[in-house]
Amino acid sequence: MSDFVVNFCFDVLEDSRLPVVVGSTLVGVLTLYVGHKVYTRQQFKRKVRRKNEERQKALKDVLSSLHTDDKEVEAKRKEIISLTLPQLSQQLKDGQLSAVQVLQAYQEKAFAVHDDLNCVTEPIPNALAKAEELDRAGQRSGLLHGVPVSIKDNINIKGMASTLGLVKFLENYAQEDSVIVQVLKKQGAVPFVKTNVPQTMLDTGCSNPLFGKTLNPHDPTRSPGGSSGGEAALIGGGGSVLGIGNDIAGSIRIPAHFCGICGFKPTANRLSTRGYFNCSPGIQGVISTCGPMARDVDSLVLVMKALLVPDMFELDPLVPPIPFRHEIYESKKPLKIGYFLDWELKLATPAITRAVKITKEALEKAGHKLVPFQPPKSDHAFHDMISKLLLAxxxxxxxxxxxxxxxxxxxxxxxxxxxxxxxxxxxxxxxxxxxxxxxxxxxxxxxLRTIYDLWQRLVEREEYVREFLAAWEEADIDVLLCPATPMPAFTYKGAPSLYETATYTSIFNLLNFPAGVVPVTMVTEEDDRLLDDYIGSDNDIFDRYVRQVSKGAVGMPVAVQCVALPWQEEACLRLMKEVEAGFKQ
Known part of the structure; x- marks a missing residue:
């Protein structure tokens, strides 16, 4: 048998037609491969087109149900939109407003904002039924009774797809609500829209082939941030009073900073993450968590109070049963606050460092003590530990x-x-x-090629956490004030996927410290002029990109970041409130 095979092979090799046969085979294989790719691409495009047709129909159906010529209704809707979340919640509780009235006011506004910014992926189908049910019940219980809430694409809502901006997940329908959505509903909230994300959620821009590009409410040429960019744009544009996002390297805080709103990342597992769809499940060491986004700190506090309740602890036993501690948040004791303007990376642009300086001055004026604090080995933490663990x-x-x-x-x-x-x-x-x-x-x-490699990096991370805590203890500080990101919202045009946008946020995911951002100022003409002299740490090409895409940002919002020790969310929120109070007119 073997002789037959050998002789056959020699016959084939001597056959003068062999090049033609091989060439034809290769052409055939290549044609099949290209054909398969083209067919797959066409199938994907058809799915995307069909999804967007369904999406547009759903949006139009809701809009048509909102139409009114009644001037009093129109005036009432405008009044509702102008209320803060605590004011809105109180009027709903008192019966001055109905859940349906509030929902319809925000649906109308949200879709108007969406027309300009493309921030909504889909309306939530049963929102009106939920609002009507609340009104019929008569009893107004729950801290968020009748409050409309926008939800990020990847947080599960029963019967809706969590896509991550990927075609393969267009039919990734959730079998049940995420725990955080279940608790919101138990507190009387009405989830009413889902919002856009960047593809795979690994970008500080916000675009994907399914739903397109989301724009910044302050300047449509600039990014709203990512990955909770749709949430930030909708809230920043006035189309939502409260949103839920999630944060693995700044995905709540960066968009909040870019869009001029408040965003809060708790310690991991202070809020349940059960039922949200992650692009990179299994990541260790750089820790993701859900958190609220809103126009002001009072709203963040209200939703944290509403979520840190027995319902959450029962639905997800992995969440430690720590209720909101009012005595920490409401304390009047002056704070000792560490601060830094930049670190050894030297990335912060003039508007960013100025924001920290003026916040420091406002806090000192309010009676708090501010002392310099420099994060230990922050360059090493960002460039070595975080990047290795994210791509382990x-x-x-x-x-x-x-x-x-x-x-x-x-x-x-x-x-x-x-x-x-x-x-x-x-x-x-x-x-x-x-x-x-x-x-x-x-x-x-x-x-990281082996489990041993991963374990060594996790040991290195633990050592860095201890080193950071030792520096914190030595400085004897209560909380920390620092930049939110190195730059204001960047222009989409000419901006690569700016990995280093997350330098000041991702370190607190590595450390697992609670952190939030509060807008304090806007980019000035002087900030923009000083940007011409911006060099950065070593005149790296990415420093030049930062300068290029930050230029012309006059009028864009600038936030600062507030940080506390793990499980001290109330202390972090208190600092955020003190910062906000220092800049209220």
């Missing part, structure tokens, strides 16, 4: 998520950097070194 699987999870997908233009450049093999990372790292030493350092790091 070598990018395999992201590759699997993106397999066969239409890639959003903003991800086309960054995606290969996230998913390439160690060999190519080293090659690219060497090529990047002359123009971007920082990106070269991130790109060149060794992938």
């Amino acid at each position: 699987d070598g990018g395999k999870t992201i590759r699997n998520r993106m397999a066969g997908e239409i890639v959003d233009p903003r991800l086309r450049l960054g995606l290969p950097f996230l998913t390439m093999s160690y060999f190519w990372r080293k090659v690219v790292g060497v090529l990047l070194k002359p123009i971007s030493p920082r990106m070269s350092r991130i790109q060149s790091h060794r992938l």
Whole structure:
């Protein structure tokens, strides 16, 4: 038998038709491959088109139900939109407003904002039925009775898809509400829209091939931030009074800063994350959590009070049963506050450092003590620990998520950097070194190839947490004030996926400290002029990108970041309230 096979092979090799046969085979295989790709792409486009037709119909159906020529109704809706969340909640509780009135006012406003910014993915189908049920019940119980709430795309609502901006998940229908949505409903809230995210949620822009690009409410040429960009844009545009997002490296805080609203990231597991769909499940060391977004700090406090209740602790026994501690939040004792304007990365632009300076002065005027504080080895934490832990699987999870997908233009450049093999990372790292030493350092790091490698990085993270806590204790501070991000909202045009936008936020995910942002000022003409002299740490190409895409941001909001020790959410919110009070007219 073996002789037959050998002779047959020699006959084939001697056959003068072999090149033609091989060539024809290769052409055939290539044709099949390209044909399959084209067919798949067309199938994806049809799904996207069908989804958007359904989406537009759902939006039009809700809008048509809102139409009125009654001037009194129109005036009442405008009045409702102008109320703060505590005011709105009180009037709902007192019976001055009905849940249906409030819902319809916010539906109308949300869809008007969406027309300008493209921030809503879908209306929630049973919102009106939920509001009518609340009104029929008569009894007004729950801290959020009748309050409309917008929900980020990846947080599960029964019967709706959590997509991450990926076509393959268009039919990823949730079997039940996430725990956080269940508790909101038990407190009387009315979830009414889902909001947009960047594809895979790994960008500080906000666009994907399913629902398109979301714009900033203060300047449509600029990003609203990510990944909770749809939430921030909707709230910043006045279309929602309360939203729920989630944060793994700044995904609540960066959009809140960009859009001029407040956002809060609790200690991981202070709020349940059961029932939200993650792009990279299994990540260890850089910790994701859900959190609220709103126009002011009082609203954040109200929703934290509403969520930290026995219902949440029973629905998710993994959440420690720690209710909201009013005595910490309401304390009048002067605070000792650490602060820093920048760190050794030297990335903060003039508007950002000025915001921290004026906040420091306002807090000192209010009777608090401010002392300098410098995070230990922050450069090492960001460039080594965080990047290694976020990609501990070598990018395999992201590759699997993106397999066969239409890639959003903003991800086309960054995606290969996230998913390439160690060999190519080293090659690219060497090529990047002359123009971007920082990106070269991130790109060149060794992938974690074994469980032992991962454990060593987690040990390194634990040591860094201890070192940070020791520095905190030595400074004897209660809370910390620092920049929210290195820059104001950047322009979409010319902006790559700016990884270093998350330098000042992701470190507190690594540490697992609660952190929130509060808007305090706007970019001035002087800030913009000083940007011409901005160099950064080593005139890295990314410093030049930061300068380029930050230029012309006059009038854009600028926030500061407030931080507390783990499980001290109330202390963090108290600092946020003190900051906000220092800038109220």
